Amino acid sequence: MLIDLDHIFANPMFDPNRCSIQFHPLHTYYAIGIYVLLLIPKKTRLIGLGLIIHILADIVDCLMM
Incomplete structure (x- = not known):
């Protein structure tokens, strides 16, 4: 995805131990x-839902750390 x-x-570029929420610009709360x-x-x-x-998938990744 473009996100x-x-x-x-x-x-x-990729760090398996990094939570992308609040780290990357397109993954901020704003x-x-x-x-x-x-x-x-x-x-x-549909774009918003995707x-x-x-983001929910990324949050799950953060919780699994």
């Missing part, structure tokens, strides 16, 4: 708020 493009700017707002209009609802599902 993971912000991982390119991290050093190292961005998550925008993703929730995308659920309101019908035209952006982004929220992605």
Whole structure:
């Protein structure tokens, strides 16, 4: 997904022990708020749902650490 493009700017790009929530720009609480707002209009609802599902998967990864 395009939401993971912000991982390119991290050093190292992939760290299995790093929680991506609040670390990457597209994984901040502000961005998550925008993703929730995308659920309101019908035209952006599926995009918002996909982004929220992605964030939930990342949260589960953070909890498993």
